[in-house]
Each structure stands twice: as C-alpha cells, then as structure tokens.
Amino acid sequence: MAPKTPKKKGGKAKPRASTAKVANKKSNKFAKSGKLRKQRLKQKKKEFQKNKHDPKEKTLTNGNGDSGFDESEAQAEEEVLAEEDIDFYTGQDSSFTQRFIASSTDRKNRKRRLDEDEDDSSKYEKRSRTQFSGEDGQKMKMLLPIKDKGRIIPQMVNVEEQEEEADEIEAEGSEVVEKEAEPLPELSGPELIAYRRKKLSDRKQRIAELATAVIENPEESVSKLKELRKLLGEKDPDVCLTVRKLVMVSLCEIFTNIIPGYRVRLLTPQEKEQRMKQDTKKLMDYEAALLLSYKTYLEYLEHTITGKSFDKSQRLTRLGFCDISLPKQNKTDLAIIAVQCMCKLLTSQPHFNYRNDIVNFLVPLMNHKNAKISDAICQAVREIFFTDKSGEVILEIVRAMARLMKSRKFNVQPKVLRTLLSLKIKEINMDQAGGPSKRMLKKEKFKKFSRRERKRLKQSEELERELQETRATQDKEQRMKVHTQIVETMFTTFFNVLKQEEKSPLMPVVLEGLARFTHLISVDFFQDLYAVFNKLIGSGELTQVETLRCVQTAFRILSGQGAALNIDPMKFYTHLYSAMLAIHAGMSPEDAGIVVDCVDTAIIKRKKQVTQQRVLAFTKRLSSMALHQLPEGAAGYIAVARCLVSIFPYTDILYDQEVEGSGVYMPYLQEPEHCHANSAVLWELHSLRRHYHPHVKRLATALLHKSTSDKGELSKKEPSELYQYLKKQDYFPSNLPSKANKKTKAATSGFRSQHFEEELRTKYPQFFNE
C-alpha cells in the first residue's frame, strides 16, 4: 500500500496544488502592484453578500458552532475578514506569510489588523483542540478516534498531562504563568516563606543536577548546559534573585572546569563543508556549542553588570532573557557577583576566546564608583600580573588601562594605577632598535665578502637559526618583546600624568611606580624627567613623601645606567636635604624609611662623586633628625650616619669641637654645600646614647666611639634592612608591666600625633584602659 499511496496522492494532489499555486501567484501579483487590498475588498464583498444570504451555511462549513460567527452583524465584516485571512494563510507556506507581513508595513492600519488576525487564528486553533471537557471538569484534548468493532470511539487525553510532557522550556514558561496567577495573598506569612523555600530548594536541586551532569561529561551534555544557561533568565519574582546568583556562580565554576586548554577556532564555512571524521566533527560541534554558551553567558554578565535593559533586537532577548525589576541594592549585588564571575573566568582561563572582550569590558570598570566592583577587578588584574608568564594578557590590560586614562583625561581613582605597581617585570630589551641594525644589509654583504664566503655565511646563519629554535629562545625573545611593550605603555601613561598641568591625585602612585621601575627607564628620558621633577618640587605642591619619591627616582636612575653620564644632580641633594627637616615621628613616621633609602642611594652608592661639604652636612642632619624619629627611624638614621663615617675619613671633623676653616654651622640653611657643616659637632649622639630603645642606644654608642668592629648582629645589617627589621618589632621589650602606673598614664594621655597614639593603642592596650 505504501508505494501506491504517494502515486495516488500525487495524482490527486496535482490539480489541487496547481489551484493553490494559481491563487498564490495571483495574490503575489496583486501584492506587488499594490492592488491586494482592492482584490481583498472585492472578495470580502462577495463573501459578505454570500453570508448575508445564507448565514447558516457558513456556520455549518465552519464546523464548530462556538466561534464568533453568530455575533451581531456589525462585527460580521471583521469576522469574515478574519475567517478569510486564516484560510488564506493556511493555504500558503508560513515563510511566505511572514514575508508578506513584512512587506505590508507601509500601512499601519493594515498591519494592526493583521496582528489581530493572527491572534484570532491562534485562539481559533486552541479552541479547536480543547473544546471537549472531561467528566470531572478537566480540560481534555481530542485525539484521533479509534475504530473498534464497527463503531468509532473518540479518544481524549488530559491536557495538563500533555503539558507536563512538553519540553522544558515551555514548561518553564507555563510554570511562570501559573505562578503569577496563583492566589498568593491567601497564604499566611510563614506559609509563604515555606513555600518560597520549597521553590528555592527545587531550583537548587535542579541547578545541582544539571551542573553535575555537565561536569561529568561536558561533551555529551551540551543540552544540559544550555538548560542551565536558560535558568539565568529566571523570571519568578520570588526566587529570581537567588536563582540568578546561584546559576551565575555555578556556570562560572563549570566553565572554569570544562574550558579546554586552547583557544577554540570556529570553522569557516568552507571548512564546514569539508568531510571529516566523525570524532572530529563531534568535537567541533561540541566546541562550537561550548563557545556559544560561553558567549551568551558573558553577554548576560555584561548586561547584569551594566544594568542595561535587554534590548529587543539583541540575541539575549531572543534567547528568553528579560529584565526583572529589582531594587537598586539588589541590582548592585547581582552586578558584584557577575563581576566576580567574570574576573574568575579571566584569571583562570586567560587563554580562551573572548579574552579581549572581557579585558576591554572589565578594565574601564576598575574605575567604578562602587568600591566592591572596582576592588574585585583590581585584585583580579593584580593576580594576572602575577601569574601571566607570556605577558600577552598583561599587555592587553595595560593598553586598555592607558586607553581608559586617556578617555577619562587622567581623572581616575589612584587604585587603578596602583595595580601597575605589582607588575613583575625584571628586564626588558632596552635597545629594540638594535635588532635590525645588527643584521648587515644585503648590499653591504655583497661588497664585503666573496661569493664563497657569502654562501658559507648563509649556511651558518641558517644553522644558527635552527639551533635557536631547538633551544626555544624564540619564546624568551617573544616574551622580552611583549614585556618591552608593556613597560613602554606603562611609562607613557606615567609620563602623561606627570605632564598634567595641575597636580593630580595620581601623582603619589606615579612617583612610586617610577621609583619602583627605575631600572627599566631609558636614560634618554632622564633629562626631561629631571626637568619635570625639578618643576614639580619647585612648585611646592608636592607633599614630603612625593618629594622624596621624586628624589629617590632621580637617584635610582643615576645609579643605574645613568652612572655613565657624569652628572652631579646638585638640586636633588638640596631637595633631599631640605625635605629631611620636615620628616618627624609626629607627622608621618613611615617616611623615615624612604629617607634612609634615599640617602643610601644618593651618597653611599655614589661615594666617589659626592663633595666633602655634602657628606658632612648630611651626616650632621641625619644625627640631628634621629632625635625626632620613632625608634626604627632613629636606628636607621644612625646606621646610615655610621656608614658615612666609616666610608669618609674626613668626617672626623664632626667629632672635633675646635672649628676648622671659616664660618659657623647654619642648621636651617637649605643648601647642604653652604651650611658650613665642617664647623658642626655631632652632639646629638650623647642624647641618643641615653635613648629608651636598646637598639638605638647601642647603635648611638657605637657611632660615638666609632667602633666599627661591633659584634652585634644589628650592625651587620644594611641601614634600610635594619629599618625594616626594627619596624616589625615592638617598640618596647616584652617584659613590660602588665598594668600602667600613674606615671605612664600621664605620659600617654594627650599625644600630639594621632597616628602614633593609634598605633600605641593597638599595640599596648593595657596602658589605655580607663
């Protein structure tokens, strides 16, 4: 029978098909020439008249009596049109219908009517299916009847059962509809909570199931991943916030686990056409699906973070995501979680596709006004700086940062730049131009060598190249190149900040950065940098710390490659000398460390290039300012002074009371050269000898007696090391009395420095018990 039927059908169908075709053609023609409406009207008229004449016939042909046909005549025209339209559309294939709808947008009125028609058609369809109701009032659906023993048995099925069997997505949608309709107000408070909890635990269960399935076998469970992704669009107002959060986090976790260790390349259409092995094809399909899911997820995160509403035209909306109206606080909570997810994806899988997009999206958010968001990103960026070996991600980030700075006109939060300080770049290729110049030009070779020599040269070059390849130095070179680019970008940003007209809040960070990466600054910049520093310090807008940082950077440059320059940075000695006067325990106790460091690089490292007057002046100032420091600062100062005394024998003069040469020591003069330090005496050491801190006491005594052969462990340390070491220690030995007596209480009331007081309070709470 089977072979027969198509033939028969074909034979029968032919004339029918041709009529349909003819009708189609006709309507097409009319549509094109814009006469469709006329044609329609004509038809309508005809049918209307027919209807008028014989309304009963119409109802009969329609089959079901309950449609709107037995309504008043005023509506009849409309109804007829609908009827006719449905016939019309069902006669064509649907794509044509759509095209037709699209083409008829010129007349708004018409369009609206079409929409209505469509609505009607759907109603109509529904009605036809669900009209029968079961015995117990359940909605039933007709199935095909069965013929049994010569009679026809109608078949029906419960509609609700049917719906449950339908696919997940629809179920999801209907569920929501159901819930919205649920009579919530009837439940009492606790019941509501319990209800919500149950719903939530259901969702959790579902998420867990899906997630486990995906993790267990990612290649097989692409559909599950998709389903999980769909849960992101949770609409139920009761649980949507929690569910969205949970799904975001779990998807993030899933992706970090299942993303392959390489970048997925999508196939070109040509490649898709090629035949491939089944396994390969399977893998390719999986990769494409994964990538799509990943992309959707990222897009969703982006939307959540920016808080933008889902635009109608976008892919996400088509995938079923939509806005939920939430309070602002909850929205930010969602955004924070989304940011954390994105950061995690970036840090754990920086090689994967869309990295660039993530970077370009996240980096501008480093300047976000919400501290939680910006901190999370800054932390992630720092982590990448730490972990990324090849440097390519870093380069992208640094470039994005530079762009951000430029677009914001350098008006960003300091913490954005501060992340750069955690870069771990040790060396770069200072003379990148050196590469091509090394290789001899072809012409030159031609002149210089004979033919045979050239040939041999070529061979040896090739050999060398091969050797290098096996040694994998290529990788190193590449890395060096990337690092150089990173540093270049970073310094350009820094210099741009420095060049700003007014002082920006970024200045301390920039100066710290410059001081940190001085070894990477090319000497060529140094002239300009010096000019800028001098201008900055001269303007008097810098704080003491910033001045010190400038000085530190300047001396670091000189101690590096600048040593070949034979330059005496006199102004910076002056700046350092005068800045030292302002640093004391009360204001900023931490700055003493920078001073110790500065003097170390400025004098001890340049011991052959400093004048006598300078050394004397600095030694004198160190010892007098040691009186104003916290113990660690004082110890650091004395240690530096001790180094100076041991390196420069002419400092003997400071131990001598008799004035040699002319002049009187002028302690308040700004210039170390002119202050006649040769007539000064280090009388402060006698005060320091009686210092309360044992280490300071020992160091001062040692300096006073110029005993270089001190056995103590402390004296072996470099001054800055000593400072750091003592800073970590407590101020006082541990055997302090557990309760303060009256005297100490009086001494600890009323501090001039709040900072010092706070620190003491945290370290020795027993003194401050009221």
Added chain:
Amino acid sequence: MRPLTEEETKTFFEKLSKYIGDSIALLLDRQDGAYCFRLHKERVYYISEELMKKAGNIAGENLLSFGTCFGKFTRKDRKFMLHVTALDYLAPYAKYKVWLKPSAEQQFLYGHNVVKSGLGRITEGTSDHQGVIVYSMNDMPLGFGLAAKSTEACRHADPMMVVLHHQADIGEYIRNENALV
C-alpha cells in the same frame, strides 16, 4: 677707599651672581659679623666691617691692600674682572660646578681651556655661558670658567671639543704674582 657706586655695585653683583646665584647675601650677612665690599684703586675688597674701620685710619695713598681682593674694574669700559683670590669665598656657594680629571688639571692650571675628554663630572642643568667653578676630582677648587656647552650638549660632544672656557685658576698665584694683590 670708598663704597661702590650704584652702577659699580650692579656690574659687580651681576658678575658674582653668575657663579654663586643668590648666595651673595650669605657673603655679606655672616653670623660672625657683617662684611662689606669696598673699592680702592679700582679694586674691590671683601672685608669685615670691623677691619674696614681700622683700615680707614690709614691714608689712601699709603694703603696697599686690606681684606681679600675679589677683582678689579677695567679702566676703559668699567667692566669687572674676577681674580682668583676670590675663589675661596665663592667656591662654597658655587651653583654650578665642573670636576676635572687628573690628566686635565695641569692643562687648566696653565691657563688653557678644558676639552670634553678632561671633563670628569658636571652639575646637572648647566646651561652654556654659565659661570662655573672648577674642581679637581677630590673636591679642591681650581678656578673659574665659563661653560661652553650645556650639560646635555656635553654628553654628545666630541672628545676634543672645548666644554669650558678658562677665566682664572690657582696657577696664577705663581704665573701672575705681580698683578695679584
């Protein structure tokens, strides 16, 4: 002996400030007493006021010298010439300095200019035609000069390029003993 006229003071201070900048005030207002400049027989002397009063007791034609001679005004166009005798007072306040390598010291002390190869070190930010004080590598003042090139230009100069024009050096104490007072 008389104080300098306004015009003379102007020329003289302009010359001094080329070497020591604003530190002229430090020369005059010292903690160990007030000092002053006095003109005697076209020469400018730097002297403490106390000593100056005592020197006033001696008749002008009999007074050969008092305090320290800083230099003299030329007869024709009243320009001021700095003498090497002022070096001890200017050197501590020097704004710009040049250190010479040991090999170039002798050449300079014979009254020659300094070429790049003899330049040991130079203060950062020196402009050309700036008055500088010349030191040996172990910080002994040797004389004055004029920078022929700025610090930046010195870096890129040829080894035989003149970087410093000679003005006065301590070799003059021997070579030119008669003219110094």
